[in-house]
Amino acid sequence: MTSLIRDPLLWILLVVLIAAAFAVMRARRTNLALRRTRKDLESDLGQAQGQLAQQQGYIATLNAQHQGDLADVRADAESSTKAVLKSAMGTLQSLAEEQQLLLDGLLKKYGNDSEVLADLMSVDHTGSQFSRRAKGISVLCGGWLGRRDGTASVYDVARSAQGRIRDFDRVGIHAQVSVSVSAKAVEPVAVVLAELLDNATTYSAPGTPVEVNIQAVPTGVCFIVDDAGLGMDQETKDRAATLLSSDNEVDITALGDPPRFGFAVCGMLATRYGFSVSVGSVSPYGGVRAVIRVPESLLAADAPAPAEPVQEAVSQEAAPQRLTPVPVGPSHVVGRTNGGLPKRRRRQGPISVVPSPDDTAGVDEQTSEPASEVTASRLGAFARGTQLGRITNTMEGPDQQ
Amino acid sequence: MTAPGEEGSVSSDFVRSYVITGGRSLPSSDDLALHTLVTLAPERTLPLGAGPEVTAIWDLCAGGYLSVAEVAGHLGLPVGVARLLLTDLFEQGHLLHRAEPPRAQNVDRATLEKVLHGLQSLIS
Numbered sequence: 001m002t003s004l005i006r007d008p009l010l011w012i013l014l015v016v017l018i019a020a021a022f023a024v025m026r027a028r029r030t031n032l033a034l035r036r037t038r039k040d041l042e043s044d045l046g047q048a049q050g051q052l053a054q055q056q057g058y059i060a061t062l063n064a065q066h067q068g069d070l071a072d073v074r075a076d077a078e079s080s081t082k083a084v085l086k087s088a089m090g091t092l093q094s095l096a097e098e099q100q101l102l103l104d105g106l107l108k109k110y111g112n113d114s115e116v117l118a119d120l121m122s123v124d125h126t127g128s129q130f131s132r133r134a135k136g137i138s139v140l141c142g143g144w145l146g147r148r149d150g151t152a153s154v155y156d157v158a159r160s161a162q163g164r165i166r167d168f169d170r171v172g173i174h175a176q177v178s179v180s181v182s183a184k185a186v187e188p189v190a191v192v193l194a195e196l197l198d199n200a201t202t203y204s205a206p207g208t209p210v211e212v213n214i215q216a217v218p219t220g221v222c223f224i225v226d227d228a229g230l231g232m233d234q235e236t237k238d239r240a241a242t243l244l245s246s247d248n249e250v251d252i253t254a255l256g257d258p259p260r261f262g263f264a265v266c267g268m269l270a271t272r273y274g275f276s277v278s279v280g281s282v283s284p285y286g287g288v289r290a291v292i293r294v295p296e297s298l299l300a301a302d303a304p305a306p307a308e309p310v311q312e313a314v315s316q317e318a319a320p321q322r323l324t325p326v327p328v329g330p331s332h333v334v335g336r337t338n339g340g341l342p343k344r345r346r347r348q349g350p351i352s353v354v355p356s357p358d359d360t361a362g363v364d365e366q367t368s369e370p371a372s373e374v375t376a377s378r379l380g381a382f383a384r385g386t387q388l389g390r391i392t393n394t395m396e397g398p399d400q401q
Numbered sequence: 402m403t404a405p406g407e408e409g410s411v412s413s414d415f416v417r418s419y420v421i422t423g424g425r426s427l428p429s430s431d432d433l434a435l436h437t438l439v440t441l442a443p444e445r446t447l448p449l450g451a452g453p454e455v456t457a458i459w460d461l462c463a464g465g466y467l468s469v470a471e472v473a474g475h476l477g478l479p480v481g482v483a484r485l486l487l488t489d490l491f492e493q494g495h496l497l498h499r500a501e502p503p504r505a506q507n508v509d510r511a512t513l514e515k516v517l518h519g520l521q522s523l524i525s
Contacts, residue, residue, distance in 0.1 A: 104414050111479030112435060114427040118481075121419040128417055148415065155453065156416050163420040174450075186415075375524060382520075385505045 082141040082252065089138035096131035097146065103127065125163070132164040132194050136265045140250055145187045145269075151180040151300035154214045154221055161193035162212075167201040175214040179221055180300035188269045189223070189294055192277060195262040196225045196290045204229030204287055220275075221299060223292040228285035237280045243267045244277050274298065418482045421454055427481040428488045435480065438466040439487055439498040448493065454478065454486055462496065 103124045110116040135145055152160070155175040162171045181189055193212070200210045208228035215222050232240065243250070243263040250264045266277045275294045283289040433439075441462045451459070454476060461467055461475050473483035490496045 100414070100417075107418055107479040107482075111473065111481050111483075114429055114481050117479055118427055121417075121422070124417055125419050152415055153453070159416045159420050163417040168420060169424040379520070 078251065078253065085252070086138055086141035086143040089134045089141065089143055092134040093131065093138060093143075093146070096127060096134060099127050100124070100131070125168075128164045129166060132191065132198075135191055136195065136261055139191070139265050139268055140252055140261055145191060148183050148186045151183050152186045153178060153180050154223070157181050157186060157190050158193060158212050158214060158223065161190045161197055164190075164194040165198045165201055167206070167210075168197075170201055170206075170208070171197055171210045171212060173212045173214070177214060177216045177221060179216070181221075181294060182298050182300045185273055185275070185294065185298040188273045189275065189292065189298075192266045192269050192275075192292055193223055193225070195266050196277070196279070196292070199262050200225050200227035200229070200288065200290070203227070203232075208285070217293065220293055220295040223294070225290040225292075226283035226285060227287035228283070229287035231282060231286065231288055232280065239263070240279050244270065244279065418479055421452070421478070422482055422485050425485065427485050432488055433469050433484045433491075433498065434500075435468065435470040437469050437498050437500060439469060439472065439491070439496050440466045442495055442497050445495045448495070455490065458483075458486060458490065459495075466499070 103120060106120050107117060107124070110120065137143075139145060153175075154177060155173065158173045158175065162168045162173065165171075197210060197212070204210065204227040210228075211224075211226045213224040213226070215224065240263045244267040250261075250268060252259075252261075255261050255264060263279075270277045270292075275292060275298060277290070277292050279288055279290040281289045281291075439462055441459065447456065447459050457476055458472060461472055469484060469487060470480060472487065473480040476483055478486075487496060487498075491498060
């Protein structure tokens with residue numbers, strides 16, 4: 001036994017054992033502690049994840065709110081920009097209209113001086129183009145387009161549109177029909193046609209023709225614009241189709257720089273007034289064919305254009321008084337007398353203007369009335385003629401209109 | 402200014418005169434004077450594709466001689482524009498024109514009296 005006790009190995013073993021026991025206990029404690037910590041950490045993690053999810057939800061809400069606010073601000077900015085532009089363009093439109101009226105007066109006033117007239121016309125041309133731009137922007141901003149009082153024939157609508165673009169002399173108009181466009185549609189159709197013509201002349205080579213054909217179709221009238229350009233690529237076609245068919249508001253900030261608002265203007269006007277515009281088919285010349293189809297509801301029931309009946313009325317009312325006295329056939333000056341007076345060919349009826357006695361006997365009041373007027377006008381003309389010879393022609397002005 | 406949503410009225414000429422002339426240069430005043438009388442040449446038919454202005458001139462001049470100024474007045478066009486249209490028709494042979502009537506000369510009183518008496522005897 002003693003030997004055993006004295007055996008150092010045993011002691012060493014004992015010490016080792018004790019140390020091992022301690023170590024095991026310690027490890028166990030540490031293990032326990034670690035487990036506890038882990039559990040704590042896991043629960044913390046769960047909590048943190050919960051919080052994270054909450055925060056993410058919050059951020060999402062904030063984002064949505066932000067987006068909404070941003071859209072509101074954008075819409076506000078857009079609408080206030082539009083309001084400002086609309087009012088500014090309204091002023092420009094009125095000014096352009098005023099200028100055109102002024103030019104109408106000037107053209108009439110200086111009508112006999114070819115050079116002045118030509119200059120005035122070039123000013124007028126520039127003014128018309130400027131007016132078209134103003135109208136286009138105004139339309140995009142929800143503004144008004146002047147309204148005409150009367151209907152206008154399709155031919156005149158096309159010519160009016162032609163006058164609003166730069167290269168108007170390249171445009172040829174062929175009207176197969178003579179219908180009128182109703183008053184409210186006259187200006188919108190003219191503006192849309194002008195935009196299409198502007199596109200057609202801008203995107204085709206200078207000098208090539210641009211044709212406008214106006215044809216009746218079962219549902220109304222079509223204005224067909226053909227150019228000889230290179231046509232449109234698919235992207236432009238898609239963009240045009242979107243702008244022409246969309247019935248929502250046009251975002252004016254998205255029109256690019258320089259702004260290309262032609263199709264947008266066409267789309268807005270077509271939607272607003274109820275006609276249709278399409279581009280994208282190929283013209284016989286290989287360029288673009290654009291078609292405006294004006295439905296029956298926007299055409300006037302009566303064919304005659306407003307300008308014509310007025311002229312007709314005037315010419316029938318006023319012309320006969322001046323015209324019937326001289327019912328000339330081909331009676332022109334054939335020579336001169338010795339005194340320098342013009343020699344005229346003889347007319348068939350000797351004197352149709354002076355009623356012969358047997359004529360007046362059988363004829364009632366109605367026919368003799370104009371005849372005496374005729375006589376009076378002849379005598380008046382004679383008197384004026386001799387007066388003119390005696391007095392200087394300053395008398396002529398105020399007396400005759 | 403027009404109230405919002407309301408359309409203003411447009412009253413200037415719808416078709417501008419440079420479109421009617423087709424951007425061509427206007428004839429100088431020597432071609433057709435204001436007083437030149439024009440009328441339709443006999444047995445002419447309206448050219449195909451004639452515009453409203455040419456048609457109106459056609460109707461106006463069918464009745465007899467009318468001065469250039471009168472034609473312009475009836476059409477409501479500047480005289481230069483009317484003159485251009487008339488010149489076109491003239492060059493195509495559709496119109497005849499003669500110079501303005503010459504100023505009356507100083508004729509002796511006796512002749513005038515004779516003419517006047519002659520006229521009076523015709524009428525009475």
